[in-house]
Amino acid sequence: MDLNDDAIYERTINYYETDRMGVVHHSNYIRYLEEARCFLLDKAEMPFIEFEGNGVTIPVLEVNCKYKYHVTFADTILIKVFVKEYDGIKFTIGYDVVNKANNQPVIMAETKHCFTNRNLRPINLKKHIPEFDQKFRVLNEAYKKSVDIWFFLVYFLTLWYNPIKFKNYELYQKKKRKEWVIWN
Amino acid sequence: MDLNDDAIYERTINYYETDRMGVVHHSNYIRYLEEARCFLLDKAEMPFIEFEGNGVTIPVLEVNCKYKYHVTFADTILIKVFVKEYDGIKFTIGYDVVNKANNQPVIMAETKHCFTNRNLRPINLKKHIPEFDQKFRVLNEAYKKSVDIWFFLVYFLTLWYNPIKFKNYELYQKKKRKEWVIWN
Amino acid sequence: MDLNDDAIYERTINYYETDRMGVVHHSNYIRYLEEARCFLLDKAEMPFIEFEGNGVTIPVLEVNCKYKYHVTFADTILIKVFVKEYDGIKFTIGYDVVNKANNQPVIMAETKHCFTNRNLRPINLKKHIPEFDQKFRVLNEAYKKSVDIWFFLVYFLTLWYNPIKFKNYELYQKKKRKEWVIWN
Amino acid sequence: MDLNDDAIYERTINYYETDRMGVVHHSNYIRYLEEARCFLLDKAEMPFIEFEGNGVTIPVLEVNCKYKYHVTFADTILIKVFVKEYDGIKFTIGYDVVNKANNQPVIMAETKHCFTNRNLRPINLKKHIPEFDQKFRVLNEAYKKSVDIWFFLVYFLTLWYNPIKFKNYELYQKKKRKEWVIWN
Numbered sequence: 001m002d003l004n005d006d007a008i009y010e011r012t013i014n015y016y017e018t019d020r021m022g023v024v025h026h027s028n029y030i031r032y033l034e035e036a037r038c039f040l041l042d043k044a045e046m047p048f049i050e051f052e053g054n055g056v057t058i059p060v061l062e063v064n065c066k067y068k069y070h071v072t073f074a075d076t077i078l079i080k081v082f083v084k085e086y087d088g089i090k091f092t093i094g095y096d097v098v099n100k101a102n103n104q105p106v107i108m109a110e111t112k113h114c115f116t117n118r119n120l121r122p123i124n125l126k127k128h129i130p131e132f133d134q135k136f137r138v139l140n141e142a143y144k145k146s147v148d149i150w151f152f153l154v155y156f157l158t159l160w161y162n163p164i165k166f167k168n169y170e171l172y173q174k175k176k177r178k179e180w181v182i183w184n
Numbered sequence: 185m186d187l188n189d190d191a192i193y194e195r196t197i198n199y200y201e202t203d204r205m206g207v208v209h210h211s212n213y214i215r216y217l218e219e220a221r222c223f224l225l226d227k228a229e230m231p232f233i234e235f236e237g238n239g240v241t242i243p244v245l246e247v248n249c250k251y252k253y254h255v256t257f258a259d260t261i262l263i264k265v266f267v268k269e270y271d272g273i274k275f276t277i278g279y280d281v282v283n284k285a286n287n288q289p290v291i292m293a294e295t296k297h298c299f300t301n302r303n304l305r306p307i308n309l310k311k312h313i314p315e316f317d318q319k320f321r322v323l324n325e326a327y328k329k330s331v332d333i334w335f336f337l338v339y340f341l342t343l344w345y346n347p348i349k350f351k352n353y354e355l356y357q358k359k360k361r362k363e364w365v366i367w368n
Numbered sequence: 369m370d371l372n373d374d375a376i377y378e379r380t381i382n383y384y385e386t387d388r389m390g391v392v393h394h395s396n397y398i399r400y401l402e403e404a405r406c407f408l409l410d411k412a413e414m415p416f417i418e419f420e421g422n423g424v425t426i427p428v429l430e431v432n433c434k435y436k437y438h439v440t441f442a443d444t445i446l447i448k449v450f451v452k453e454y455d456g457i458k459f460t461i462g463y464d465v466v467n468k469a470n471n472q473p474v475i476m477a478e479t480k481h482c483f484t485n486r487n488l489r490p491i492n493l494k495k496h497i498p499e500f501d502q503k504f505r506v507l508n509e510a511y512k513k514s515v516d517i518w519f520f521l522v523y524f525l526t527l528w529y530n531p532i533k534f535k536n537y538e539l540y541q542k543k544k545r546k547e548w549v550i551w552n
Numbered sequence: 553m554d555l556n557d558d559a560i561y562e563r564t565i566n567y568y569e570t571d572r573m574g575v576v577h578h579s580n581y582i583r584y585l586e587e588a589r590c591f592l593l594d595k596a597e598m599p600f601i602e603f604e605g606n607g608v609t610i611p612v613l614e615v616n617c618k619y620k621y622h623v624t625f626a627d628t629i630l631i632k633v634f635v636k637e638y639d640g641i642k643f644t645i646g647y648d649v650v651n652k653a654n655n656q657p658v659i660m661a662e663t664k665h666c667f668t669n670r671n672l673r674p675i676n677l678k679k680h681i682p683e684f685d686q687k688f689r690v691l692n693e694a695y696k697k698s699v700d701i702w703f704f705l706v707y708f709l710t711l712w713y714n715p716i717k718f719k720n721y722e723l724y725q726k727k728k729r730k731e732w733v734i735w736n
Contacts, residue, residue, distance in 0.1 A: 020202035027582040060578040210428040211398040388570035
């Protein structure tokens with residue numbers, strides 16, 4: 001796998017993840033994000049289980065999640081997952097979730113994390129597992145390169161200017177999605 | 185608390201426990217049973233956390249659950265929980281779950297367990313925590329005393345003779361429920 | 369797909385499905401069973417969502433589950449799912465769950481169901497969706513053919529004679545698993 | 553109940569809500585927030601189920617959650633829940649979650665919502681259920697009054713100046729908690 005490729009995680013919704021509103025309960029998306037995170041680490045050949053084996057845990061410090069459109073049982077979502085920020089001590093993972101069937105945005109989210117030892121004291125990954133530190137840096141660089149002026153323009157419109165919001169976001173997504181390389 | 189009293193656990197259903205059928209997802213009842221089990225241990229002054237503190241875990245060996253009527257968000261259920269079988273090594277917990285509003289049976293269930301040490305080897309509770317072994321025996325005796333000929337008659341009809349099934353069960357429940365002593 | 373082939377559903381365990389004992393919480397297996405059930409219906413080209421589209425829901429009447437060995441985060445399980453009993457009104461689904469890595473039995477389970485209309489009145493599938501009724505009958509026949517005298521012998525030993533229990537079951541599983549045809 | 557009193561929701565952690573790290577899985581806190589939200593609506597005598605009865609649903613638009621300290625099985629948390637923003641169309645609920653045993657902050661969170669009709673079109677609560685609109689305004693006013701200069705000072709320190717962060721926050725919480733009036 002090339003760490004510069006997009007990491008796209010595919011997931012089909014289970015019946016038990018819906019609620020009486022008929023759609024996925026909002027708390028379950030937070031779980032899909034975790035799955036996507038583990039998927040990213042797996043594909044970068046630094047599986048979460050090896051962090052644990054080295055005595056490193058990765059607690060969640062913060063979750064921020066914007067809900068756009070619903071999905072429900074039997075729908076399939078695609079989660080694009082990327083390393084937004086990384087400095088060896090803390091990092092931020094970003095998630096762009098779309099409905100596979102129609103490319104509609106489902107959620108936009110980010111989670112913040114740090115690395116701790118077994119006593120839950122924060123540690124510097126560079127000192128503990130330098131090899132993984134290096135991979136994180138490559139993933140973060142790949143993300144930074146992918147962010148261009150168009151992205152910011154669209155993101156700005158998405159966040160602030162309601163009427164054309166989804167329209168633009170979807171057009172942008174559709175353009176970008178053609179370039180998504182699914183990892184297998 | 186008198187270990188001979190009925191142990192009734194009260195629980196109100198949360199929104200996130202329903203599914204798109206509009207009712208509680210069947211897997212969540214298994215979780216309510218665990219809550220009721222912990223409640224029983226708490227009230228008998230042998231909280232689960234003290235088992236853990238003594239290096240004893242209580243894995244689940246078997247779950248058997250019959251679903252009768254649905255409940256949904258904002259409903260309240262009453263779980264009568266009792267020690268059906270106990271021999272120091274294995275035990276069976278029984279559960280009678282009814283809708284508080286109308287006394288309808290919701291589920292009838294039992295779970296089987298054993299005691300293990302930290303290496304997950306089965307152990308005899310009598311040798312490890314004799315005090316708790318004694319309490320389990322009292323709880324089991326209390327259950328046995330409560331089972332009378334009427335219970336078996338009704339239970340038999342409940343299981344085998346469909347048309348009058350719920351009718352009888354409910355009448356029986358209504359009669360018995362007047363005698364339930366809620367622990368607080 | 370040939371309805372006579374074995375239906376094997378593959379599932380990798382997520383972090384959020386473990387509990388503080390370090391292994392999958394027992395209630396989550398009930399959810400995996402549902403996933404396997406939907407997988408079976410999908411593969412037989414009668415997806416659950418089409419039942420719903422025809423106004424038919426499939427409530428769970430009963431769950432019986434025996435827990436054998438634990439699995440945990442990042443493990444992969446294989447769920448063999450089959451139609452044990454079917455008469456048009458009620459049916460029983462059986463599940464044989466093994467750890468993919470070592471073929472150890474994880475759980476053995478069955479769930480019982482009926483068909484209902486939108487008012488939750490029981491219905492006969494043959495009258496409502498005869499095409500699906502036919503498929504259920506084929507799946508049930510395929511299961512019956514697969515059950516031979518060796519199966520019963522092994523099953524009997526599995527249930528009753530403890531010392532050689534897992535040994536035999538595993539040998540049997542290993543023999544049979546070579547013949548499993550994974551659906552894709 | 554006086555809508556100007558603090559709304560404090562008490563919740564004990566269940567075993568099945570922990571993960572293999574030994575503590576509550578981060579996605580479950582999002583569920584506790586929903587429970588607290590329903591509690592607030594209940595106590596203000598506008599239960600969620602009445603919104604549904606009037607054809608109004610309350611989807612979640614956004615969740616933002618900062619994790620401070622862990623809690624685990626058998627711990628009890630207190631969730632202070634309040635209406636941070638309200639304008640008839642959208643609203644923001646804030647949550648301050650502390651460990652009951654030692655008053656430590658567990659999470660600080662907010663969720664954003666709107667009101668929709670059965671077709672998921674946004675609506676103005678004032679036009680649909682003016683009585684509930686009025687209650688929301690009272691709750692929002694009560695929150696605004698409770699926010700004083702000390703709150704901002706402490707909140708600022710909590711967010712930005714790490715070393716004295718928790719110290720100050722806890723002192724502040726301890727001072728304030730004495731004034732909490734538990735609803736029953």
